Amino acid sequence: MPDTPRRPRRWLRWGLLALALLVLLPAAGLAWLLLAFDPDSLKPRIQTAVEAATGRALTLGGPIGVKPALVPTLTLSDVALANAPGGSRPQMATIRRVEVELALLPLLSRRVEVRRLALQAPDILLETDAEGRPNWAFAPPGSPAPAPAAPGNAAAPASAARDAGSRLGIAVDRVELTEGRIGWRNGQTGAARSLEIAQFETRATGDDGALRLSGRFALDGAPFTLAGETGSLAALTGGGAPWPLRLVLEAAGATIAAEGSIAQPLQAAGWQLAVDAKVPELARLAPLLPDAPLPPLRDLALTTRLADSGGRIPAVSDLRLTLGAAPLDAVLPGLSLGRLEASLPRQDAPLALSAEAALEGMPLRLAGSVGAPAALLAPPAQPWPVDLTLGLGAAEASAKGAIADPRAGTGVDLAVALRVPDLAALAPLARTPLPPVKDLAVEARVAERGPGFAAGAFLRGFRLTSSAADAAGELTYVIGQRQGFAGSLASQRIDLDALRPPPAAPAATAPAGPPPARDARLIPDVKLPLEAMRIIDSDLRWTVASLIAGGVTAKEVALRLVIQDGKAWLDPFTATLSGGPLNLRAAADLTSAPPTVQVAAQAPGLDLAPLLAALGRPPQVTGLLGLDADLRGRGEDLRAVAGSAHGHLGLSLVRGTLSGSLLEALPGDLRKMLLPPGQGGRDVALRCFALRLAAEDGMAQSRTLLLDSALGRMGGEGGLNLKTEALAFRLLPDLRLGGIELRAPVNVAGTMRSPRIGVSPEAAVAGGLGAFLSLQNSPDRGLQSLAGALGAGGPALPDCESQLAIARGNQPGPAPGPAFERPAPAQARDALPGPAGDLLRGLFGRGR
Template sequence: MRILRYVLIGLGAVLLLAVAAVAVFLATFDAEDYKPRIEAAARDATGRELTLAGPIRLKPSLRPTLEVKDVTFANAEWGSRPAMARLAAMEVALAVLPLLRGEIAIERLVLVEPDILLETDAEGRGNWEVAPRAAEPAAPRPGAPPGERRAPPQVAVDLLRIERGTVAFRDGRSGGTTTLSIPRLEAAIPAGQPMRLDLDAALDGTAVAVAGTAGPLARLLDPAARTPYPIDLTLRLADARVALKGTIAEPMTGKGYDLAVEARVPDLARLAAAMPGAPSVPALRGLELAVSARDTGAPVPELRAIALRLGESDLSAIAPGVAVRRIEVAAPDTASPIRVAGEVVVNETPTRLDGTLGPLAALIPGGGADRPWPVDVTLTASGAQAAVKGQVLNLASSSPAADVTLDLRVPDLAALSRLAGTALPPLKDLAAAGRVRGPGNRGQVIVSDLALKAAGSDLGGTLTVTPAPRLRVEAALQGRLIDADALMAALGAEGPAGGAP
């Protein structure tokens, strides 16, 4: 036990001596003398001028703090302004003990009023592309094996804070500029651990917030790495919210992603109005989207667990008399049928929709739109029900055509008058079934195998509707049972109200 005590005392003494040595160094260190060396090192590393116009101060303590003011980093020669970045002030607080292990641990890094311009030229070159000056290779460490490269020290930042910052991006081809104003940013960058981010900003005047975690900084900056880079971020733009969670193999290029995406947009029109240059969109409200997307190298990613929901929305601006109460669309993947359900109000008449449609892949270029697209839906309104089952042909062409069976049941045709936008006769217990094909040549629609029952009559045959050049209706009907008196009574009863003779 006595030996252990002496060992601990010895280790403590060595540690105290090391800390004392660092403290003495810091107390006698004059940062101003290092300005030329810092500027020269930056010039050799980037080929650009770094100007330290303001004073440099070092506050000696166990947490030495370096203060730098009025810093400028030169832009590319072709840049639109002389400085790529300007900084009013910077404060760096270091932890001493990690320095003894060859590590750089920054307890606090504060950037005050950074003004950064990222821009490209007409050929697409970025001003962030620097060209280090050629330098003599560093002398190897004594005793080091030939060819050994010494790993750079690990850098960790407990707290990174940006105050009143601005980051602008200028596209040299279009001349357009996007500006991100940063009133506040706080982040943590632990060595070898995921980074944490909390950002409040404004993108061209629109409020933006980003919070969450991402993988280690060293992995992000390593262009040769291909291990999955994790991200778990939530983005808020105006009152919309998007959450991203998953991995990206190449985060700097956006390739090799496998992400779960959740988006909520309370009002799509309000979001578009808050974004300069965005086109006007319908006032879709309560919009929610959930999907998993994986990069396969194809133009369109692999999509899974697809779910889309639309809440109460007034569409009268684009479809007079139409409002949505709810619409839900879901599919396990792009190769599976799409499940649809919802309720739409047309001319104050609630109309329900339920059924399945063909796979989403058919709606994607190259996804199989040349194959028949199945349809199996049921519409219900005012007690009436219409079931449509079949397929859509040539979906990707400019003239798709349907080949479906129709089964219609209407307890009271007059009850659909408001939905139709015109007065309908009070036919009771109307039933119709048949095969509907078209539009074909000249937009022609053919109803074959027609079976029509109404007012005690039973008709069958074929009906052809040709809309152009003039609307033409041809019918070849056979009456298995016709009650003319009942039909005339039902049709005539609506004569005065409907304006018919």
């Protein structure tokens, strides 16, 4: 059987020949087709198809090139796609050159295998118009205009890609992109950004077609690099297993790495990433994030896990953040960070915080925790615990409690406390001397008055203790069109002297210039603090068992201050001082133009010396001071209010003394008349002083004026122009010096700043005659008539009791001291003082 072995060889030969025909003949035919094919003839069809699908004109400026092969190369040049109508430039996208290496045989199996896609100088502009319509929403001719873009809405493109992937398998082995640019412009705000692509490449690796990518970019001129690996393009469009992702971004010395997967990559849903970031200087990333103000933090290290939460905010877990030392003067002058640590195990767990810093060289510490971030992101509302402690040097502040609804800022219930062992130690931070208050402690429970403290806060159980003062009560801090405090406080002791800071160190003074011109007015041109009433509404009650000011102790102090709608009143203000009680009322009204100011005060008898000391004045006058005042005026400064004053002022003084230094300061003429030789510098006992002025439109007239002292008595009458401070008084001394009676009218003119004392010649002669007659046991009747004609004598001065009653407004007060004993008229006339003696010696020719 010789033919039997040849049959297999024959069938093998025919099989190989058939296989060759199946391969070579189509290849030869394809080669002939490519050689005879004119690709430029397809330009009109390609342009028409693109315009029909997008509604935009496609321009193919250069020839279409084809390089025949089993993997032919298709080239296009000068490609441009028109922009949307009204765009900022004619083309939405331009590409200088496109190269596509496409495998042919897989097309028979409905697979598109792109072995290489190279884009040279692509320039793509994504923008919206003034109505917010995006240029990347394509509309075929005759279809409705695209709706304004909704951020994050990728459903339509993803659906289209998924449908295309189900109809046709697509694989891209390699993509190269050079000299590219992607621009973004917001037509409503004018904001624009630009991403320059120096080089970008993706390459399929391994059997699974995973893509490895790398690129060099610049965002608005800030360079960065991106490298990583992703799943295959087939897995991206075909669905199935989660799409793996690993990316590493490097910019300005910072490295940010993210590794994880995306369950539905085309919908950007179901993703989870582990993020690891190391940033040496956070501020250097500012060019990449211009809309996010970045503090100058250093050595930032962040690790966390992020996952898709189905909303705009991702789910966070295993978060740990650390910061290194960094100067933070840009945040707060003198602040420097030592370290900061924050950790969050789960999004629904509290966030733990710990930090060390320094402020003006003083140690600053923060420790504690706040509620879970998840409570801030989504309903339902959950209580948000707060437990924070802030330390500054030896001082410490804390806040502990909860916020019922942190998203709305309602239900705040925090116990806040402050402990300062030595307030003066914080002076470097305040940049000014602070009072030497010890053991300062403040505590209260804080609750919001309106969501987010927009309307103020309640301070319940407020308590303050210190070495200088204490207070306790309930307060409400009001915020609205006006702001202020309402509530009531009670204090056992307030020492205003201890609350006075030490004087600041004298600053370097410039060379002394000419002294300022002396104000001719005595009433200061001081602007009253009334403007604050336009922005403040308050209703505060305060009682103080003991109030110390200037060394004076006031007992049983009680006040109520109300400010409302531009009106204010202090009513009452009561206190018990040394000598007796004080009642004070004050009011101001800014709703009138000019403002109205009113002050009323009553005190039967206050110890004057300590009051003067409290005001920083030497105690040149002592005694029990009575006060009965009710004055009102109009204006924004003290001088204007005084110039329009209405009302009355009554002053009384009993059982006191006048300092000799005060008498020495009197004008020379009056001092010579009042003081006998050798009397200068000695204190003068005072039995009573009574003065009452009635004011009308700034014109004050005396209702009583009496001074009774060891030197004698002096009465008078007159007036005072508070607008100009002009004086017009006529004083009548009734003095008995060395047994000599002296009564000569004295005129007081000039101004309050510069009074002028004058004695007319007739009054001097009359006074001299009266003094001479007081020496005679049997006065000469002719001389008596002459003295009376010249003005000597006159009506007798009233007594202290009656004039004190007028000054006090008939209110009770302490009685004057006993009447002074006057010397018997047995002294020689040579004892006459000053002008009186000179006058008598001149009249009668008797010298010493």
